[in-house]
Amino acid sequence: MKTDELIAALAADTEAKSRPIASTVWIAAAAGAVVAALIFYFDIGFRPDLSAAIETPRFLFKYVLTLSLLVSAMGLVLHLARPGAVPTAWLMALAVPPALLVLATIVELLVVPASDWSQRLVGSNAFVCLVLIPSLSAVPLIALIFALRQGAPTHPVLAGAAAGLAAAGIGATLYATHCQDDSPLFLLTWYAIAIAIVTLAGAILGQRFLRW
């Protein structure tokens, strides 16, 4: 086939009226979040002392952390779904959640006596955290990978990792409502490991499925 002939076929293909990639990514994230929320509601559930916890700064900080992760990672995913350079501004925005966490940890170390540090770090259900955050992130991650396949990511591994971070943002936000460990020391250890697992999974999926 000569190039002119290919062009004739491309011009005739008016079927290619896909929706803009940003809508696809948003729909995937929303659908993934809804499924994860249903799994959370029916299989995991809220912590029993939720109403009391809502009034404590440590509990609320968990949402500051997970939602800032979700927002910055989604910004990155939306940009990486299109061909082009890596958006440095969004990459830098991704440093906000860890920076907040480090600050919160410093405050925690100042206000909590050293004898309590290790108990706060180990928490009460570290293993559950490592299992449930990745479990709740799985459906959002798969949905985002499918959405990115509709896109044209010129950095597939990074796009996959960003999808992993966004999915972990959804999973961790939901899990935070169940988890009774609110200390930044716990977040810095176990949430971070759980989020890293999901991010790594995203990078591997990106490497495998986001080439085009």
Added chain:
Amino acid sequence: MAQLNREEEWAALMRAAIDGDEASYRRLLESLSHSLRAATRRGFAQAGAALNDVEDVVQETLLAIHLKRHTWNSDQPLGPWVRAIARHKLIDALRRRGRRTEVPIEAVLDFLAAEEPRSDLDRQDAARLVNGLRGRQHVIVRAISIEGQSIREVADRMGMNEGAVRVALHRGLKALAAMHREGHEE
């Protein structure tokens, strides 16, 4: 300046194309193919790759531009988006051919501005790819590209409705893009 005008023209043509203007789309793809040919030839030459399958890469890039056009944000200029896709496909093509990819690709792609006059050497026939398609997709893609028929003519000839022909054409083009990708993997 000339490049800026060209890119504005490209963007205008793409907007018209997205609104369903087939003639504008054809003009856009033709204009892009000249620039892509120049850029790809230069990229291959700098990397020391043989020039005889430059046209393969031009076609693969055009297919990608077509199938991924919904990733262009119509508020943005079209040039950087085209260059990003062209760069991606060029690096990929050179890598598949076992070439180092540290060639100054950015410099190469500035030549998206330059028009390469078509020469016979560029007009390699890549019929083998179309022949890799199966069944209706093969017949339909072949009829519309190589035989130059319209959707309606193909529909009448095959006793299908036009919608079904369009769907088969679209799937055929997607399959063609996948074959470009896989055809070179060792």
